[in-house]
Each structure stands twice: as C-alpha cells, then as structure tokens.
Amino acid sequence: MLVLLxxxxxxxxxxxxxxxKPESLSLPGLAPARAAVLDELVELCQADEEKARDVLxxxxxxxxxxxxxxxxxxxxxxxxxxxxxxxxYDALGLATLETxxxxxxxxxxxxxxxxxxxxxxxDRIPPYRCSMGVKLPGLGALGAYWRTxxxxxxxxxAGDGLVLDLRSSAYKAWKPKGxxxxxxASVRVLHAQIVxxxxxxxxxxxxxxxxxxRLVRDLLVTGARPKDPAQLVExxxxxxxVVEAEAPARAGRPWSLDVVVTExx
Numbered sequence: 001m002l003v004l005l006x007x008x009x010x011x012x013x014x015x016x017x018x019x020x021k022p023e024s025l026s027l028p029g030l031a032p033a034r035a036a037v038l039d040e041l042v043e044l045c046q047a048d049e050e051k052a053r054d055v056l057x058x059x060x061x062x063x064x065x066x067x068x069x070x071x072x073x074x075x076x077x078x079x080x081x082x083x084x085x086x087x088x089y090d091a092l093g094l095a096t097l098e099t100x101x102x103x104x105x106x107x108x109x110x111x112x113x114x115x116x117x118x119x120x121x122x123d124r125i126p127p128y129r130c131s132m133g134v135k136l137p138g139l140g141a142l143g144a145y146w147r148t149x150x151x152x153x154x155x156x157x158a159g160d161g162l163v164l165d166l167r168s169s170a171y172k173a174w175k176p177k178g179x180x181x182x183x184x185a186s187v188r189v190l191h192a193q194i195v196x197x198x199x200x201x202x203x204x205x206x207x208x209x210x211x212x213x214r215l216v217r218d219l220l221v222t223g224a225r226p227k228d229p230a231q232l233v234e235x236x237x238x239x240x241x242v243v244e245a246e247a248p249a250r251a252g253r254p255w256s257l258d259v260v261v262t263e264x265x
Contacts, residue, residue: 001162001225003216005111006171008086015076015083015126026120029153033146037115038072040138041130045069056134065129072126080111081121087206088166091213094121101220109216110157112171114142117150118157132171143173150174162226164219165254166212176254184254185229187212192260201260211261215241229255 022034045052045066052066053059068075081094094105109121114132116125135141154174163176163184176184189208190201218224218239226232233245242260 001108001164001219002158003109003164003219004167005088005109005212005216006166006168007111007113008084008089009129009131010084010086010089011127012078012083012085013127015078015124017077017124019074020072020077020126021124025116025123025125027118027153027157029156030117030149033149034116036139037117037130037136037142037145040136041069041115041128042072044136055136056129057131058129062129068127069129072128075126077124077126079121080119080123080125081105081109083125083127084111087209088213091210092217093213097217097220100223104220104223108220112167112173114146117146118154118174132173143170146173155180162228162232163254164216164232166216178252181252181254182248183228185232185257186254187215187257187259189259189261192262207261211259215259229257233257 022031022038025031025034044055049063049066052069053063056065056069058065081089094102097105106120106122110118111121112118112132113130114134115128115130116123119125130142132143132146133141136145139145150173155176158176158180161183163180165172165176165184165186175181188203189211191204191207192199192201194200215236219235222239224235224239226235229245229247233243236243236257236259244258244260246256248255
C-alpha cells in the first residue's frame with residue numbers, strides 16, 4: 001500500500017542533524033527536478049527578500065522563512081516525519097507508533113512537497129517554505145512543473161498494491177492513470193451535523209486533516225493490508241469509520257471514498 005499525504009505548513013522550527021544530502025533522498029528519479037527547484041528557490045531568497053516574500057506569498061511577519069530558504073543547503077535536517085507538525089501529522093502521531101507500525105509507515109507513506117516533489121518520512125530535509133502553489137520566476141507554477149517527472153517515477157513507487165490518496169487538491173501534481181488509477185482510492189472527509197432537523201455535510205479543515213491522520217494511524221497500527229479500494233472500504237468500516245464508496249463509472253479511474261464524521265475524539 002502506498003499512502004499519498006500532503007505536507008503541512010506547520011514545521012519544526014529547525015533541523016538538528018547533518019545538512020541536506022540530496023542524493024540520499026528517496027525516489028532518485030526526481031533528483032534533477034529537485035535540484036532545479038532548490039537552485040532557483042535558494043537564489044531567489046538570497047538575492048531579494050521582498051521579491052521572495054511576494055513569490056512565496058508570505059507576510060512581513062513571515063520574512064524569517066525567506067532566510068531559512070536561503071540557507072537550505074547548509075541548514076540542519078530532520079526526517080520528514082518529524083519535520084511536519086500540522087493537524088494531520090499530530091493525529092498520525094508517528095513518534096508514538098510501535099516498531100512494527102513505524103516500519104510500515106516508512107515503507108508506505110509518501111509526502112508531497114512543492115520543493116522536493118515527494119519524499120518518504122525517513123528522508124532527512126531541512127525546514128523550508130515553498131508550497132506546490134508557488135510560481136517560481138524561472139520554472140513557473142510548481143504544480144505543473146512536477147507533473148512530468150512524477151509521471152515516470154510515481155507509478156513505479158506505487159508498485160502493484162493499493163494507492164490511498166489523502167492529498168489536498170493543491171498537491172495532486174501526480175494523478176494516477178490507467179491500471180494504477182483503478183486501484184487508487186481518493187478520500188475526502190465530510191463533517192455531518194443536524195441543522196433544523198436536516199443533516200448537512202461540509203468539508204471542514206480540522207475534521208478533514210485530523211480524521212485522515214487518525215485513519216492512517218489505525219491502518220498502520222492494525223497492520224491492515226487491503227489490496228484494492230473495495231477491501232479498503234471493508235477494513236475502514238471494521239475499524240469503525242462511516243464510509244460511503246463510489247466505484248468509478250469506467251475502468252482506469254480512481255474510486256471516491258467519503259468518510260463521514262460528526263466529531264473528533
């Protein structure tokens with residue numbers, strides 16, 4: 001199983017280990033594209049702080065993020081699983097997993113990134129600020145830039161198992177196609193509440209992120225290994241989730257799964 005995750009804007013304030021070693025990162029087929037993004041981002045942030053803030057969409061209060069980007073090659077690093085600290089990653093709680101579950105996490109979780117393309121949670125990277133929505137002057141919109149290298153690298157990473165897609169729309173630079181898409185389940189989380197006696201559903205950021213983190217944790221802890229989207233639906237229901245599934249209308253399309261929640265414990 002390959003689990004596709006978004007990153008989080010919340011990150012550890014600093015690295016604590018050796019500086020970046022690009023050649024050590026997973027998915028080496030993305031290395032040339034990573035180098036190009038890294039080069040332009042560092043050059044931009046070293047040359048003109050105001051322009052860099054504008055390109056990155058940062059407020060004056062976040063000017064320090066530009067300085068971090070300028071030092072990416074020499075800054076200390078952390079495993080990606082420690083670097084990201086947002087709601088999804090808090091709920092996932094990688095640090096509190098037992099050994100077997102941690103191994104499963106290392107093998108199955110893939111985090112998408114505007115700077116790195118995609119990394120595994122054991123890959124050591126420095127704190128950075130560069131979303132997939134950024135448009136760098138030389139490379140253009142990163143969401144579009146990453147599509148070509150990912151088209152050749154990500155299908156191989158997916159192997160022949162289930163692909164569980166928990167990414168937000170901004171990070172869907174790679175969209176599974178063909179046979180890979182047929183064993184892909186794209187999940188959204190809906191918050192259900194009763195208003196004037198009628199159930200209404202909506203996508204609420206906190207519920208969405210926290211539920212996705214809990215869902216992944218539950219799969220890792222139990223060691224569940226669904227082979228396809230239909231089996232995933234059964235597994236999640238056995239774990240207590242309310243899941244509504246829609247099989248694709250034709251072959252070569254991903255499944256759509258709605259996980260319905262009323263509250264987060």
